[in-house]
Amino acid sequence: MIKIIVGTNRKNSLSHKLALIYQNSLKNLNTDAEILDLKDLPHDFLFSALYENNGKNPGFNDFHNKVKEGSKFVFIVPEYNGSFPGILKAFIDGMTYPNAFRNKKCALVGLSSGIGGGGIALSHLTDIFHYLGMHVLAFKPKLAKIEDSLSDNLLTNRLYMELLQTQAEMLIDF
Numbered sequence: 001m002i003k004i005i006v007g008t009n010r011k012n013s014l015s016h017k018l019a020l021i022y023q024n025s026l027k028n029l030n031t032d033a034e035i036l037d038l039k040d041l042p043h044d045f046l047f048s049a050l051y052e053n054n055g056k057n058p059g060f061n062d063f064h065n066k067v068k069e070g071s072k073f074v075f076i077v078p079e080y081n082g083s084f085p086g087i088l089k090a091f092i093d094g095m096t097y098p099n100a101f102r103n104k105k106c107a108l109v110g111l112s113s114g115i116g117g118g119g120i121a122l123s124h125l126t127d128i129f130h131y132l133g134m135h136v137l138a139f140k141p142k143l144a145k146i147e148d149s150l151s152d153n154l155l156t157n158r159l160y161m162e163l164l165q166t167q168a169e170m171l172i173d174f
């Protein structure tokens with residue numbers, strides 16, 4: 001079961017919409033995927049689940065266990081201030097080092113309001129995952145000006161849809 005991680009805790013995020021679209025693409029390829037949305041993290045996790053408190057917050061443990069049991073991941077990563085969201089780094093910092101991600105595989109999707117499509121955010125995240133020993137699929141779609149390409153829950157930009165579809169196929173074979 002592939003885990004799709006929504007890389008922000010913003011309510012009604014476009015990242016969540018993309019996660020649903022991605023999950024559907026995988027379903028069409030006969031592959032099950034579960035969405036983990038960082039907005040569902042316990043609101044106090046920064047001060048109750050990290051470092052010396054590791055393992056003490058049941059809500060965070062549920063997320064942690066799902067990461068530990070997973071072997072392939074998709075990260076939907078919005079560009080915030082020229083990088084990926086801080087909550088995603090804090091979430092990664094709460095995982096057991098180095099085993100939660102080591103020798104696992106992931107695919108990254110970037111999105112932004114501007115013209116970057118989260119390219120720099122994906123580079124930053126790739127550095128971290130390589131440091132942790134996780135293999136990152138080299139094909140990383142960057143969905144720029146995302147608001148122009150999403151209508152309700154549909155990705156209306158045909159190129160973007162093809163990029164996600166191609167990546168989903170590559171991730172299955174990765």
Ligand SMILES: Cc1cc2nc3c(=O)[nH]c(=O)nc-3n(C[C@H](O)[C@H](O)[C@H](O)COP(=O)(O)O)c2cc1C
Pocket residue numbers: 008010012013014015016078079080081082083111112113114115116117146
């Ligand atoms: C805190 C914050 C910082 C942002 N910084 C950038 C940025 O540096 N470049 C950019 O193009 N868009 C930026 N945006 C816009 C987001 O990239 C855009 O709204 C996002 O891709 C949508 O993701 P979301 O709905 O999943 O949060 C920012 C948005 C937020 C909330």
